[in-house]
Amino acid sequence: MKIVIVVFSPGGHTKKVAEIIKESMEKKSVAVEIIDTTGKAIFDNSRSIQAYLKSVIPPHDILMVGAPVYAHHFHYNVLSIIDALPSPGNGWGKFSIPFVTYGTINSGISLYEAGNHLNKTGRKNIFALKIDSFHVMSRFLSTTINEGKPGKEIEPLMNELADKIISLDISQADKIIDILPKLNYQKLTCKIKANTIFREKFFQDRIYPQLSFNKEKCVCCQKCIKKCPVQRLLLAEDGLDILKGNPACIHCGECIHACEFSALDFKTDEASKAKWNKVFNQAIKGKGILPSNEFPKTVLYY
Numbered sequence: 001m002k003i004v005i006v007v008f009s010p011g012g013h014t015k016k017v018a019e020i021i022k023e024s025m026e027k028k029s030v031a032v033e034i035i036d037t038t039g040k041a042i043f044d045n046s047r048s049i050q051a052y053l054k055s056v057i058p059p060h061d062i063l064m065v066g067a068p069v070y071a072h073h074f075h076y077n078v079l080s081i082i083d084a085l086p087s088p089g090n091g092w093g094k095f096s097i098p099f100v101t102y103g104t105i106n107s108g109i110s111l112y113e114a115g116n117h118l119n120k121t122g123r124k125n126i127f128a129l130k131i132d133s134f135h136v137m138s139r140f141l142s143t144t145i146n147e148g149k150p151g152k153e154i155e156p157l158m159n160e161l162a163d164k165i166i167s168l169d170i171s172q173a174d175k176i177i178d179i180l181p182k183l184n185y186q187k188l189t190c191k192i193k194a195n196t197i198f199r200e201k202f203f204q205d206r207i208y209p210q211l212s213f214n215k216e217k218c219v220c221c222q223k224c225i226k227k228c229p230v231q232r233l234l235l236a237e238d239g240l241d242i243l244k245g246n247p248a249c250i251h252c253g254e255c256i257h258a259c260e261f262s263a264l265d266f267k268t269d270e271a272s273k274a275k276w277n278k279v280f281n282q283a284i285k286g287k288g289i290l291p292s293n294e295f296p297k298t299v300l301y302y
């Protein structure tokens with residue numbers, strides 16, 4: 001059996017899950033290949049994504065697709081990857097396993113939409129995973145959330161996944177049931193939120209803070225450029241260019257985190273910082289406008 005894991009992981013946490021899965025599977029003699037799409041210059045249109053996928057994905061039985069949750073959604077770059085997937089056939093199997101990492105606040109409709117998109121490519125979702133993870137945005141807040149996760153705590157679950165995969169009889173494809181209905185686990189209020197205020201375009205334009213660049217502090221080390229998962233930063237004569245257009249900056253904050261000279265930051269003011277600190281501090285207590293109330297937080301769906 002061969003498994004391919006396609007992953008997009010600006011902060012590295014979703015990739016870490018992919019690596020733990022690979023380790024668990026390989027201990028049981030199942031071959032796994034990870035295709036990391038982070039930082040690849042493919043996200044400007046579906047043709048470049050498809051050409052890339054065709055060139056890097058080897059024949060396989062099961063395709064796993066992993067993304068971080070952004071604003072209650074499966075990251076839209078990875079939905080674009082799924083949409084660009086060629087149909088199963090020619091050595092590409094018809095089974096899929098979507099998985100997400102999320103920063104404990106809310107996994108939203110991420111797994112359900114990933115499962116739906118995979119279905120549309122002719123694939124059957126046999127398992128799915130949501131993994132409680134460090135909240136990368138909390139690096140910019142007063143309290144970090146879930147520092148150190150995911151790590152060893154998910155190994156038993158990954159071993160369980162490996163055992164379940166091994167015991168599947170993939171030659172009996174028609175008898176294997178799609179688990180998509182199980183991924184429709186959110187309450188109506190959460191779904192409405194995800195489809196109204198948490199729409200990515202709205203968030204991108206109105207809610208996520210834009211980047212600010214301080215030329216005086218920049219030493220042109222290019223660390224931020226190397227970290228940008230969608231290649232939005234370029235070294236220019238007078239410092240750094242933050243590129244507009246397609247693909248858009250995804251507001252992951254990786255460039256800010258990478259800069260040791262504080263030359264990059266989110267454009268924000270003390271009042272908004274205080275507001276978001278309050279929202280997140282309440283959220284982890286299960287209160288406020290973004291209550292973190294999914295239990296258990298790490299789940300293998302089957």
Ligand SMILES: Cc1cc2nc3c(=O)[nH]c(=O)nc-3n(C[C@H](O)[C@H](O)[C@H](O)COP(=O)(O)O)c2cc1C
Binds near residue numbers: 009104107137
């Ligand atoms: C812009 C943005 C939006 C996010 N939205 C959510 C969210 O709605 N719910 C949540 O629990 N975590 C959210 N997170 C946290 C990430 O899902 C989490 O940190 C994830 O593990 C990051 O994965 P990565 O390190 O592979 O990029 C968000 C993070 C960012 C940067």
Ligand code: SF4
Binds near residue numbers: 229230248253
């Ligand atoms: S420019 Fe910065 S915040 Fe925007 S996508 Fe790149 S690394 Fe993330």
Ligand code: SF4
Binds near residue numbers: 220224260263264
């Ligand atoms: S990491 Fe900071 S100092 Fe280095 S190029 Fe980027 S903005 Fe400039």
